[in-house]
Amino acid sequence: MFQGYEIGGLFDEMFEKPDCPRPHYDALYSRVHDLGMTALQHRSRMADICFRNQGITFTVYKDTLGVEKIFPFDLIPRIIPDREWAHLERGLIQRITALNLFCHDIYHKQDILREKIIDAELIYGAKMFRREMIGVNIPRDIYITICGTDLIRDAQGNYLVLEDNCRTPSGVSYVLENRAIMKRVFPALFQTARVRPIEDYPHNLLRCLKHLAPPEVDDPCIVVLTPGVFNSAYFEHSFLARQMGVELVEGRDLLVEDNYIYMRTTAGLRRVDVIYRRVDDDFLDPLCFRPDSMLGVAGLMNVYRLGHVALANSVGTGVADDKAIYPFVSDMIRFYLAEEPILPSVPTYICSRPDDRKYVLEHLDQLVVKATNEAGGYGMLMGHQATPEERDEFACKIRDNPRNFIAQPVVQLSQQPSLVDGALRGRRIDLRPYILYGEKIAVMPGGLTRVALREGSLVVNSSQGGGSKDTWVLESEHKR
Amino acid sequence: MLVQVTHITELDYSALISETVMELRMAPRQERLQHRLSFVLGIGPASEVHSYFDWLGNTVHTFAINQLHRSVKISAVSVVQTYDRARQPMQPADMWPPSVPTDHSLFDMLRLDAPVMDCPALTELAQQIKPSGRESLARVALNIMDKIHAEFVYEKGITSASSTIAEVLEHRRGVCQDFTHLMIGLARKLHIPARYVSGFIHAGNQQFRGAAETHAWCELYFPSSGWMGYDPTNNCEVKENFVKMAVGRHYMDVPPHKGVYRGNATETMKVEVHTMDLPEISGNLVGEKTSSLNVPIFGSTGRGGVVPWILEEQVQQQQQQQQ
Numbered sequence: 001m002f003q004g005y006e007i008g009g010l011f012d013e014m015f016e017k018p019d020c021p022r023p024h025y026d027a028l029y030s031r032v033h034d035l036g037m038t039a040l041q042h043r044s045r046m047a048d049i050c051f052r053n054q055g056i057t058f059t060v061y062k063d064t065l066g067v068e069k070i071f072p073f074d075l076i077p078r079i080i081p082d083r084e085w086a087h088l089e090r091g092l093i094q095r096i097t098a099l100n101l102f103c104h105d106i107y108h109k110q111d112i113l114r115e116k117i118i119d120a121e122l123i124y125g126a127k128m129f130r131r132e133m134i135g136v137n138i139p140r141d142i143y144i145t146i147c148g149t150d151l152i153r154d155a156q157g158n159y160l161v162l163e164d165n166c167r168t169p170s171g172v173s174y175v176l177e178n179r180a181i182m183k184r185v186f187p188a189l190f191q192t193a194r195v196r197p198i199e200d201y202p203h204n205l206l207r208c209l210k211h212l213a214p215p216e217v218d219d220p221c222i223v224v225l226t227p228g229v230f231n232s233a234y235f236e237h238s239f240l241a242r243q244m245g246v247e248l249v250e251g252r253d254l255l256v257e258d259n260y261i262y263m264r265t266t267a268g269l270r271r272v273d274v275i276y277r278r279v280d281d282d283f284l285d286p287l288c289f290r291p292d293s294m295l296g297v298a299g300l301m302n303v304y305r306l307g308h309v310a311l312a313n314s315v316g317t318g319v320a321d322d323k324a325i326y327p328f329v330s331d332m333i334r335f336y337l338a339e340e341p342i343l344p345s346v347p348t349y350i351c352s353r354p355d356d357r358k359y360v361l362e363h364l365d366q367l368v369v370k371a372t373n374e375a376g377g378y379g380m381l382m383g384h385q386a387t388p389e390e391r392d393e394f395a396c397k398i399r400d401n402p403r404n405f406i407a408q409p410v411v412q413l414s415q416q417p418s419l420v421d422g423a424l425r426g427r428r429i430d431l432r433p434y435i436l437y438g439e440k441i442a443v444m445p446g447g448l449t450r451v452a453l454r455e456g457s458l459v460v461n462s463s464q465g466g467g468s469k470d471t472w473v474l475e476s477e478h479k480r
Numbered sequence: 481m482l483v484q485v486t487h488i489t490e491l492d493y494s495a496l497i498s499e500t501v502m503e504l505r506m507a508p509r510q511e512r513l514q515h516r517l518s519f520v521l522g523i524g525p526a527s528e529v530h531s532y533f534d535w536l537g538n539t540v541h542t543f544a545i546n547q548l549h550r551s552v553k554i555s556a557v558s559v560v561q562t563y564d565r566a567r568q569p570m571q572p573a574d575m576w577p578p579s580v581p582t583d584h585s586l587f588d589m590l591r592l593d594a595p596v597m598d599c600p601a602l603t604e605l606a607q608q609i610k611p612s613g614r615e616s617l618a619r620v621a622l623n624i625m626d627k628i629h630a631e632f633v634y635e636k637g638i639t640s641a642s643s644t645i646a647e648v649l650e651h652r653r654g655v656c657q658d659f660t661h662l663m664i665g666l667a668r669k670l671h672i673p674a675r676y677v678s679g680f681i682h683a684g685n686q687q688f689r690g691a692a693e694t695h696a697w698c699e700l701y702f703p704s705s706g707w708m709g710y711d712p713t714n715n716c717e718v719k720e721n722f723v724k725m726a727v728g729r730h731y732m733d734v735p736p737h738k739g740v741y742r743g744n745a746t747e748t749m750k751v752e753v754h755t756m757d758l759p760e761i762s763g764n765l766v767g768e769k770t771s772s773l774n775v776p777i778f779g780s781t782g783r784g785g786v787v788p789w790i791l792e793e794q795v796q797q798q799q800q801q802q803q
């Protein structure tokens with residue numbers, strides 16, 4: 001089964017060395033071995049059909065050959081042993097705690113700027129810094145209800161934080177669907193493997209949203225606000241609304257009256273208490289932000305300011321996941337929590353700093369350059385794989401607008417066996433765990449493992465041709 | 481000076497509209513040299529008004545009208561006591577080049593952004609005014625104003641409310657908003673924090689451009705004396721006959737009214753401003769009050785009503801990036 005499988009100097013999730021699986025992969029290794037390639041491919045096709053029949057899709061923009069795609073699913077799960085997970089969990093909880101305190105500080109006292117831990121110009125120059133949020137008090141001081149933090153592993157197997165997604169992280173619906181389909185395709189494996197369940201995520205999300213509702217409201221009305229059917233994550237918006245049993249609405253379904261938000265229903269107007277919004281800040285309220293937005297609710301920010309409606313996530317959290325502010329998250333942890341960061345970050349060059357910029361421009365062929373406010377793998381240069389023309393083009397962009405770019409050394413992501421063209425091959429993966437901040441902070445065990453299906457590729461984003469895998473966090477031994 | 485300002489805004493629509501949501505920045509600011517004694521706001525059709533301070537300390541009034549209507553009327557009457565800045569003599573210590581501000585909220589007033597954009601023509605003009613050595617900040621401010629007065633012509637209809645200073649520098653013509661943006665741009669180019677002011681001039685028996693309408697000027701930050709007003713449109717320092725409504729980085733932070741509505745109609749706007757000086761504070765002066773003006777409504781909209789068509793632009797907006 002694993003003939004010709006190469007590890008090639010990378011960290012392999014499954015194999016310590018060729019044909020020698022790590023202990024937590026033993027059961028899976030034997031199962032795959034016993035099954036044989038023909039049966040494995042058969043199950044892979046079964047999984048594909050399940051995805052297609054259930055209409056589990058995402059949208060790739062700027063693709064002329066139809067935009068609805070099936071998110072490629074790879075059958076070989078990623079497995080994380082319980083002690084490793086416990087470490088990640090502590091690190092992620094520490095991180096979201098600090099990021100949330102940072103948001104509150106930036107929009108109130110700005111101690112972190114006063115103490116010169118972060119350069120004020122970096123904040124004031126951040127595109128997602130929302131001055132409209134200065135001095136605004138929000139329900140329970142929770143800015144980041146849902147956070148998706150991307151983790152990678154270097155060649156030694158150390159986990160590093162690649163970036164945080166504090167605005168509208170997506171992908172959790174695929175995690176849930178991957179698991180559901182995996183259970184249908186490999187029912188026997190789940191009976192023995194002690195995989196921690198994740199199916200309570202929608203329930204936990206709903207509890208977090210209820211936690212934000214005004215205390216005087218007994219049975220709060222919660223809605224999911226989507227940009228609409230043309231959004232890449234529309235499937236997820238409708239999936240989560242359905243799973244939580246709440247309404248899925250667009251901006252035009254809502255209106256402001258007497259300083260409250262109402263939803264138009266067939267039975268008249270109904271007051272809305274909490275909005276899980278998957279619409280960007282820019283489009284949320286045409287009165288406050290982009291006046292041409294047709295997706296938002298005019299006057300929403302005024303209602304929010306009064307505390308008459310709660311938003312998850314809050315407005316202006318983009319200041320916390322700005323890629324030029326990312327290198328300071330470790331300092332935030334030290335500043336707000338007086339702790340050492342549990343999870344390290346990737347070394348980052350900030351192009352707005354002259355010395356960093358000079359280094360970046362001289363070493364473009366060795367670096368990954370990223371636009372500070374983009375997501376989804378857009379606006380990015382993989383220096384070592386780019387053509388000289390592409391590098392020149394980026395050099396110009398960096399010189400024109402240095403605040404807009406950061407650069408990082410190329411981290412060789414860990415690899416995991418994946419089924420490619422009828423054989424098992426090593427392909428690079430990352431991990432996006434989902435963290436929910438409610439009454440307490442809880443991390444969903446596992447998360448979305450994304451896989452770069454092209455050989456040698458380091459870009460795992462679904463919009464750039466990546467796929468995904470089921471992620472198993474194992475129960476601890478002594479719990480049994 | 482005791483000034484009463486009557487500020488009437490009438491918005492008429494070519495067809496019935498609904499769901500008007502508006503924000504007003506019409507209440508004169510409470511400041512060191514300006515005390516708002518009375519502010520009476522009337523809005524029609526009748527609507528519940530709520531107010532708050534925005535991040536710049538401006539008073540904002542907001543309201544929503546969900547019933548069908550064809551016009552909106554806003555009347556804002558304020559009585560303001562103003563003082564001449566001679567009460568706060570200029571400190572000789574304020575010299576150019578100014579030190580880097582320690583108050584980081586001033587960074588916003590140094591950034592070239594939105595309509596106050598950086599462009600080669602601005603750099604060139606700033607070079608011509610840049611002092612060769614140490615110079616009093618007040619002198620530099622006057623030099624900027626002189627330069628604008630000498631090289632730019634006041635003319636309506638050339639620029640629009642959304643014009644940037646690149647357009648003003650190209651046409652060499654504009655109105656008070658353009659002159660103000662330009663002066664802000666030049667000051668920021670010379671590292672002097674500068675902000676936009678919207679307000680009124682009480683002309684009395686003098687001649688001022690921008691009297692009897694809403695006006696704009698700017699303020700430059702002097703480390704020892706604070707914000708000092710300059711009116712590049714009238715080429716003068718701001719005196720006690722100026723009444724400030726709101727301040728911001730540029731016009732987009734301070735429009736006296738802004739709003740959105742639902743409906744397929746075009747808007748026509750009429751704004752009237754009357755100012756008069758009062759001899760004394762009247763005994764029955766109202767502090768703050770909102771009232772309703774008699775503007776008709778035409779029943780309620782269908783509350784399940786939705787826009788039937790998806791426009792191409794909407795498709796593009798929906799395709800925002802997901803993280």
